[in-house]
Amino acid sequence: MLSQENRLSFFLSFASLLGVLLIWQFSTLPQASRSPYGIPDGNAEYQRLMGRSAVASTVRSDFPTPGAFARNAIEVLHAPFHNNGPNDRGIGWQLGASLLRVMIGYGLATLVAVPLGFVFGLQPVIQKALNPFVQILRPISPLAWMPIALYTIRDAELCAIFVIFICSLWPILLNTAFGVASIRREWLNVIRTLEVRWPQRLFFVLLPAAAPTILTGMRIGLGVAWLAIVAAEMLVGSSGIGYFVWNQWNNLSLSNVILAVLLIGLAGMALDAALAFVQRSVRYAE
Amino acid sequence: MQNSPALSPTFAEPHDADALVQVSGIGKRYRPDGPPVFSGVSFDIRPGEFVCLIGHSGCGKSSILNILSGLEQPSEGGVIMDGREITGPGLDRGVVFQGHALLPWLTALQNVTFAVRARHRHMPRHEIREKAEHYLAMVGLEAAMHKKPAELSGGMRQRVGIARAFCTQPRVLLMDEPFGALDALTRGMIQEELLKICAQTQQTVFMITHDVDEAIFLADRVLLMSNGPDARLAEDAYNPLPRSRTRETMHHEDGFYTFRNHLVDFLVRRSALAQKAATG
Ligand SMILES: Nc1ncnc2c1ncn2[C@@H]1O[C@H](COP(=O)(O)OP(=O)(O)OP(=O)(O)O)[C@@H](O)[C@H]1O
Numbered sequence: 001m002l003s004q005e006n007r008l009s010f011f012l013s014f015a016s017l018l019g020v021l022l023i024w025q026f027s028t029l030p031q032a033s034r035s036p037y038g039i040p041d042g043n044a045e046y047q048r049l050m051g052r053s054a055v056a057s058t059v060r061s062d063f064p065t066p067g068a069f070a071r072n073a074i075e076v077l078h079a080p081f082h083n084n085g086p087n088d089r090g091i092g093w094q095l096g097a098s099l100l101r102v103m104i105g106y107g108l109a110t111l112v113a114v115p116l117g118f119v120f121g122l123q124p125v126i127q128k129a130l131n132p133f134v135q136i137l138r139p140i141s142p143l144a145w146m147p148i149a150l151y152t153i154r155d156a157e158l159c160a161i162f163v164i165f166i167c168s169l170w171p172i173l174l175n176t177a178f179g180v181a182s183i184r185r186e187w188l189n190v191i192r193t194l195e196v197r198w199p200q201r202l203f204f205v206l207l208p209a210a211a212p213t214i215l216t217g218m219r220i221g222l223g224v225a226w227l228a229i230v231a232a233e234m235l236v237g238s239s240g241i242g243y244f245v246w247n248q249w250n251n252l253s254l255s256n257v258i259l260a261v262l263l264i265g266l267a268g269m270a271l272d273a274a275l276a277f278v279q280r281s282v283r284y285a286e
Numbered sequence: 287m288q289n290s291p292a293l294s295p296t297f298a299e300p301h302d303a304d305a306l307v308q309v310s311g312i313g314k315r316y317r318p319d320g321p322p323v324f325s326g327v328s329f330d331i332r333p334g335e336f337v338c339l340i341g342h343s344g345c346g347k348s349s350i351l352n353i354l355s356g357l358e359q360p361s362e363g364g365v366i367m368d369g370r371e372i373t374g375p376g377l378d379r380g381v382v383f384q385g386h387a388l389l390p391w392l393t394a395l396q397n398v399t400f401a402v403r404a405r406h407r408h409m410p411r412h413e414i415r416e417k418a419e420h421y422l423a424m425v426g427l428e429a430a431m432h433k434k435p436a437e438l439s440g441g442m443r444q445r446v447g448i449a450r451a452f453c454t455q456p457r458v459l460l461m462d463e464p465f466g467a468l469d470a471l472t473r474g475m476i477q478e479e480l481l482k483i484c485a486q487t488q489q490t491v492f493m494i495t496h497d498v499d500e501a502i503f504l505a506d507r508v509l510l511m512s513n514g515p516d517a518r519l520a521e522d523a524y525n526p527l528p529r530s531r532t533r534e535t536m537h538h539e540d541g542f543y544t545f546r547n548h549l550v551d552f553l554v555r556r557s558a559l560a561q562k563a564a565t566g
């Protein structure tokens with residue numbers, strides 16, 4: 001049973017989608033092209049004089065109509081994983097390539113940032129000593145690393161992974177450090193009075209206590225990584241969804257560009273939803 | 287160790303030979319420039335004894351308990367337990383914290399199991415669980431074992447905290463206002479349970495409280511602290527009531543009102559006088 005409120009919000013969602021589609025449809029309707037010389041384009045004789053056919057007097061916009069987009073999308077998504085060499089790969093294949101890069105770079109970032117965050121959170125001295133560097137490195141756009149990475153690493157694939165790594169590292173590190181540092185003193189006192197040994201302290205108390213904050217950092221990190229991978233692949237890629245977008249733009253295939261942009265959004269949403277699910281499972285009420 | 291003889295005539299005596307815990311002239315100073323929170327605090331806790339510490343808010347009761355638990359170090363003096371100086375927290379002292387301090391991501395049973403496992407590292411899994419269940423049943427929580435702390439009432443949480451402290455079978459149980467946040471009814475119920483369990487297990491207890499009646503009901507001995515800053519242990523009063531007392535009949539016992547008036551009078555009037563005398 002849908003509640004009144006749910007029904008209303010569902011209706012509004014649907015209405016806004018319809019609105020967008022209508023605006024799209026109307027703004028891509030065929031329209032009379034305007035001559036830069038102020039002569040009505042509709043003048044067929046003039047057009048013929050200018051060596052153009054009269055048929056071309058009403059030019060179609062380059063931007064696809066919703067219908068054309070849908071037809072193209074169905075066609076493209078029909079074989080999303082086809083692979084006919086580097087210049088002709090399916091959109092699913094490209095998306096997969098991007099996801100794989102993100103998983104590797106982001107996975108490495110998590111493996112480094114979470115333990116380091118624990119050190120920061122448990123040892124305020126180390127946190128204090130290293131914090132200035134973190135604060136300088138953190139606001140650097142991942143793309144600014146690109147030239148340095150390209151020069152030192154020299155491998156485009158590793159470069160993209162490095163960019164993912166470096167941009168998702170900071171939010172995870174800082175959130176983990178914060179989460180560990182703000183573990184309630186009471187709980188630490190409990191494990192001290194119970195003489196709990198270090199591995200147990202770590203895995204049964206510190207980790208679960210800080211887990212919700214760590215996952216907040218991991219969600220931010222994954223979001224940043226997904227933003228960065230598209231840009232990075234536009235610059236250096238020979239595969240990946242960012243490369244695909246750029247390639248289709250060069251082919252002037254706006255339908256494919258729109259499709260790719262939509263898929264980027266959907267994939268980003270799915271990634272965040274997966275982590276949100278994990279976060280819900282480790283959340284606790286005090 | 288400088289104790290004003292007018293304040294604490296008994297403390298000049300040497301410690302009891304059979305004392306389990308010997309507190310000798312401890313003091314605590316959080317800031318080097320200001321006065322200490324308290325100083326020159328000495329007392330003994332004998333095995334099986336139930337000792338209550340009463341004093342006004344801020345006089346340093348929690349600090350004393352934290353020093354006994356080993357979570358904090360005294361600025362002066364020391365605490366000896368079983369012939370060894372206390373230098374850090376340990377399983378021989380169970381602590382019931384002022385806030386319940388349960389781990390919120392674990393159920394009541396898991397909280398207690400965690401403590402049992404800390405105490406008995408090599409015990410088989412099912413025995414650990416049985417033991418945890420036994421202690422939860424002892425505080426009347428069989429039905430709520432699988433609930434998380436957030437799903438329990440304040441009284442139930444506090445009882446889980448007590449079960450967790452008991453299940454490690456500590457030599458001394460240290461309790462910091464364990465019933466402070468509870469309503470009078472729940473409080474009375476848990477007090478009775480606690481007294482029953484302590485009598486059964488011969489548990490040695492050191493407990494902090496604000497409540498005079500709670501102290502009279504539970505304690506064999508009541509320690510009274512003067513007001514801070516630089517608070518002192520002003521009196522060490524033995525409870526004249528028989529150990530068979532119950533909460534309902536306690537006030538019919540001979541000497542109940544004399545003892546109660548003595549304690550209340552201390553808190554209302556003499557705690558401040560004692561401070562004046564101490565600071566001079
Ligand atoms: N970690 C600390 N750092 C600085 N000062 C502290 C610290 N802990 C306690 N104090 C001070 O020591 C004094 C005694 O604190 P304590 O918590 O021992 O009081 P208490 O008698 O338990 O009070 P209450 O009955 O309100 O719990 C207070 O004035 C408090 O401000």
Ligand SMILES: [Mg+2]
Pocket residue numbers: 347348349384462
């Ligand atoms: Mg206190």
